[in-house]
Amino acid sequence: MTFQQNFTAVGDSLAWSAIVALIPILYFFWALAIKKMKGYIAGITTFLIALVLAIVAFKVPVGTAIMSGTQGAVYGLLPIGWIIIASVFLYNMTVKTGHFDIIRHSVLSITEDRRIQALLIAFSFGAFLEGAAGFGAPVAISAALLVGLGFNPLYAAGLCLIANTAPVAFGAIGVPITAMEGITGIPATEISKMVGRQLPFLSVFVPFFLVFIMVGFKKALEVMPAILVSGVSFAITQYLTSNFLGPELPDILSALVSLFALAIFMKFWQPKNIYRFSAEQEMAATAAAKSKGTHDVHYTGGQIFKAWSPFIILTAFISLWGTPTVKLALTGHYEGTNAILKIVNSIGHALTFMPEVPLLHNKVLNAAGDPIAAVYKLELLGAAGTAILLAAIVTKFIFKMSWKDFFITFGHTLNEIKYPLITICSVVAFAYVANVAGMTTTLGMVLAKTGKLFPFFSPVLGWLGVFITGSDTSANVLFAKLQQVTASSVGMDPVLALAANSSGGVTGKMISPQSIAVACAAVGLAGRESELLRFTVKHSIFLLFIICCITFLQSTVLTWMIP
Template sequence: MNAIYLLTALTPILAILILLVVLRLPAQRALPLSLGLTALTAFAIWRMPALYIAASALEGLIISISILWILFGAVLLLNTLTAAGAVERIRAMFFAISPDQRVQAIIVAWLFGAFIEGAAGFGTPAAITAPLMVALGFPPLAAVVLALTANSSPVTFGALGTPLLIGMGRGLQVGEQLAPVVAQALPNASSAEIIQRVGEYAIQMDLGVGLFIPLIQVLLLTRFFGPNRSWKEGLAMWRFALFAGASFLLPAFLVAHWLGPEFPSLLGGLFGMLIVIPAAQRGFLLPKTTWQFPKHVSPPTTLPSSHSLLKAWLPYLFLTLLLVLTRLPALPFKSFLQSQALHFNNLLGTPISTSLELLYLPGTMFVATAVLSFALFRLPAATWGQLFGAAARRLVGSAIALGAALPMVRIFINSGVNALGLESMPVELAYQAARLMGTAWPLAAPAIGSLGSFLAGSATFSNMMFSLFQVSVAAEVNVPALIILALQALGANAGNMVCVLNVVAAASLVGLSGKEGAIIRLTLIPMLYYILWAGILGWSVTRLLF
């Protein structure tokens, strides 16, 4: 692949970074421009047929409806709970745990977010935790950055293990069987055994990587958003932050080892909260000085009995129950809801097909919970239309951004159909990286995983796209395939922090549409830490143990 084709393959990445991050254009302008550049270069240079470009764009538009439905449900639920006063009651609870907002950030974004990631995934944690943090008094930009940073390590086992079970499981197959290169690299191992071992390796390495994410959270908080712009005020939390990191990761590791990949994030987040919240209430490992934003308004100390803490949390408890029940394969709900999908086959006469699983999406669970909350809190019927209208209006900017981002991504991914005989753009970029790195491939493997999440919008799709490629490179350069697959999974986690779709979605939920570049500039810091340190650990493991 010559320099022109390399530059063409890099067009979506460079366009996003330059337009959003460097030139600081709002996503509503930057992403349509990126789409135009990607479509033009795909047609003129990559020689992708115009019909496939149009079908890919249409596929992206259909998928964007799924994301917008999730966002609509999240905004509607938040608006409903705010109007009912439940958010204020929850806010009071977190202040009762600790008035220190460094502690609140760790509990809400890291632990509660991990629990929600384990239940639902697909951007749901940021959709819940970022608005909740704004209600706690965090600046909207800080809330989004912290929510996205925390939504990293738990992603390995998100949505009841979907990134591994579905993403990597299908990514290693050709048809219904393991690909020949996988069977050769991992003889006598079934798909289930491979996924189990990859999950164990991933969480073991994450004990050295994700352990520091809560500390990075508070460092970002105090340095970029605090009144004193101080690293020191964040470092003062190092003992409690590491304690919180271990309180999630160690239970998650034990669950991954004994129960498999479905429940590590769900149970790890739950056990983490059960460990960390009582510790915070007792001041365990906390610095003596409480850290808050200036002019912080304290929550009311008393609220009406109709707004008891249990009642305020009931919608979230109901939401969690719905998410878990509709995602357990052993129950009939998942298959029934997925069977109601709208299928769009052979778009514009091409093999490109997609579907809309509106009833199965978390957005439906959000809307159902919001409707329940209308009745639970006895809101006046006149407010229903207002809340629905406000939720829809909030998403106008996001609809434009997502309506450009997803078509761009699908053109990028479907570009394997071309007149040049090249693979798709992301795979060709991965081949170039493999040729460059050679036996040092473990250092680069997480970056490939993060590339997939950054553009495809999901760790599941990243694992599906690159797992077979990662095994092929591992066999070529003679490094352990299981370690490389674990690094792929960790890299996919990291890409989640800067994923365009997650950034646009989270920004819209807290009224930051147009500030996506600022979000990415800040989340790039923990993302680069994550892939670099994961790569170093993976490389060290292959050198020392294999």
């Protein structure tokens, strides 16, 4: 039995269908932001509401709807949940062995100012991880690092989510951009150029915005030189790489340039007033004494390198895992002649499972009447979480950690994030049900009817898609064709519309239920997802508005910016 997606299923009306499709989203916001439910309860109930509406209102067969939810839940575990488990585990290893104290000291030796630390770790280091891996790893690792440095967990999670705005469109070696080429026929290089003429404006602004959120306008001005070095170096590199190299390297190169530029700059400049959080100010005498003691402690270069080695190894593994040729081998699809990669390919093939989803595979027909494939994508070796776990195993030997402590720490990690994992699986299940039922596309079609104002609302499609799916890649796959067709019909350049979808999507990442759950899991805020959502939602809408204005101006006044 097949199911034909119907975007006017409710009363043969697009408007009524869109209103019904909005119900799970509005409920989720209400559950977290107003009712203050625990994340896993909000996630499970949102999924159940979406399931009922898909079956009753959008006429999805019961079995098909349920199995689409299982497909989403499995994806929530692998790769997303697996990344969180491995990331938090690696961080916990550094804490248990005492090496995080050395990491903290090394960061403090660059600067004790919390504002600069946020720029270094949340913005630059987080962007590097986004470029190399994506899928939650940047927020999980950088937020855990900030908490270890003494940041308030809610602040750490919120700042890392907001900082993650700048690099998301080029995340995971440019996958969000390249994913649109096959769907639209427009070269990924052209889309990359256009995104690279939008996001640099945001990349310059985000470092200032981060510090402004932390301390207000006046104290942000005190570190404006550092903010400019961080943001401008990132934005210039992002523009140059996206326009002249393609979509694969903008994040990695921009992040490295920004990170090293700011670290070197801090050797020659320090703010007049060192900023610490209010809780630290209350213990001024103790903090001062501790600060003095920090300078008295001396760690050798070897000790510092050893303490940072887990994250250096992590970076190497994740970068390797993200390399296109290696990724093919890790998932069993390599067809080259390299002997080592052929061995890896054999292992990857044995550890890659793609079983069809019962009652769902090729049972759902899209608007064109074509069947939609549905498989459980279980790439055990190729998953980024496996790369992080291998980094943890190497770290175990470097730190000379016993196998007993290794497994005890892993067990504690699993116990620590069990509820966030439930949250992640349930919200991804909701996203899959919404996609199969056609609820997400229905909402997109309503926005596409804005006519001459479509250039302004075009980024909202991407924002909506990322909020629901948790992925800029998924949002681009979901709405790319709709953006292209609608843009052509209203006289907007399709390349600009596709770029707007991706650029708008990055601003929705910080409020995506998946991202919220990942961030809370990383910093030990399980059950407090509602607080984090309330922290990020206003910033998400504000940054979306900026992208909407940029897109509208590029479509009407600044048309010379379109490649």
